[in-house]
Amino acid sequence: MKGNPMKLDPIVLSLLDTDLYKFNMDQVIFHKHTDLNGEYHFKCRNADVRFTPEMLEEINEQIDYLCTLRFTREELDYLRSIRFIKNDYVEFLRLWHPIREYVTTGLSEDGELSVIVKGPLFSAMQFEIYLLEIINEVYFRMKFDYETLRASAAERLSRKIEAFQNGTYTFRFAEFGCRRRLSREWEDVEVRRLVTETQNCVGTSNVYLAKKYGIRPIGTYAHEFVQMYQGIDSIPLAYTNHHAMADWYDEYRGDNGTALSDTITTDLFLLDFNHSMVNNYSGVRHDSGDPYEWGEKILAHYRKYGVDTRTKQLLFSDSLDFDRSQKLYDYFKDRAKVSFGIGTFCSNDTCEEALNIVIKLQYVNGRPVAKLSDIPEKSMCDDEEYLAYLKRSVAFRLNREKDMAEQCY
Secondary structure: OOOOOOOOOOOOOOOOOOEHHHHHHHHHHHHHOOOOEEEEEEEEOOOOOOOOHHHHHHHHHHHHHHOOOOOOHHHHHHHHHOOOOOHHHHHHHHHOOOOHHHEEEEEOOOOOEEEEEEEEHHHHOOHHHHHHHHHHHHHHHHHOOHHHHHHHHHHHHHHHHHHHHOOOOOOOEEEOOHHHOOOHHHHHHHHHHHHHHOOOEEEEOEHHHHHHHOOEEOOOOOHHHHHHHHHOOOOOHHHHHHHHHHHHHHHHOOOOOEEEOOOOOHHHHHHHOOHHHHHHOOEEEEOOOOHHHHHHHHHHHHHHOOOOHHHOEEEEOOOOOHHHHHHHHHHHOOOOEEEEEEOHHHHOOOOOOOOOEEEEEEEEOOEEOOEOOOOHHHOEOOOHHHHHHHHHHHHHHHHHHHHHHHHOO
């Protein structure tokens, strides 16, 4: 299919057009870690995807426009209305704006796109979602016929809505689609239809659309939040989950309490998810590895501390489609509160393959950081020597804890 050679309208029109967890994480950084500097790198995981010089030119112009935006008074008032967003942080956002000099882009001879964001962590981290929205929409509008993609997305969405209406799908979920959406226009349409034509969409991660449609903005924290503690000299690498969860609870006091388990493996996470943390957090989010094995492991961990698992949430968010979500719901629904965050299969399910693109934190204060994940394919680190060192640190603590447990019996 032939793409659109014309210049595009601005893609990001509001600084609220991002995931809620960006504000959640940034508030903790604003209150506790303003001395951290971060560096983020873009990666496209699809094979044989090529960007063109025209695409790069459009991406740069879109970033230029993004950096002219400021929060409006109405937008700041909306953020202030979210119960766990604090007034001093909102006043900081009144002054904050994206700074163009923090972002550099490039294109290799074979069409590999390079994007690096580097600056104070509280500012650099905010670029991720905006940039992914821009890159994704530029690629699909300029490579393919947008109206064909749009028609196929609408047809597939209608089938999903019908499946909710006729009882084929019975689970509840949140729309997590802004980072890989087909377009700003299409995400608006699919969120509106999901929340008005079904009873199953409980909210969206997109703060702008949550405000527009009067629905719940949903999100807690991402891998980068745990990763950033790897760049703090005083914190041992194998204890970064402990410090991240402690800071999070100190900030939110359980009011924003779904923990992410797999940044440096779920097994290590569970060592820090002790009796206190189990009670402090309302649930745990899955983002890599076999979801059934993970769910059983989390439920067993709750039972170890005498917790009624039916009071706790299992949130699944790893590359979910609607059929997989229904199967997981049927399997776990009688033993826990089961919920889902569905992204690409909400916002970019078309006749063409979606891009699997990410922008990940790679350095903090000049030190490499990494996500290990529960499967090697989702690990990401520029420094192989550091990645090996992190793995050894994790293995050392896991083995030491295992040896100590065996000595107690």
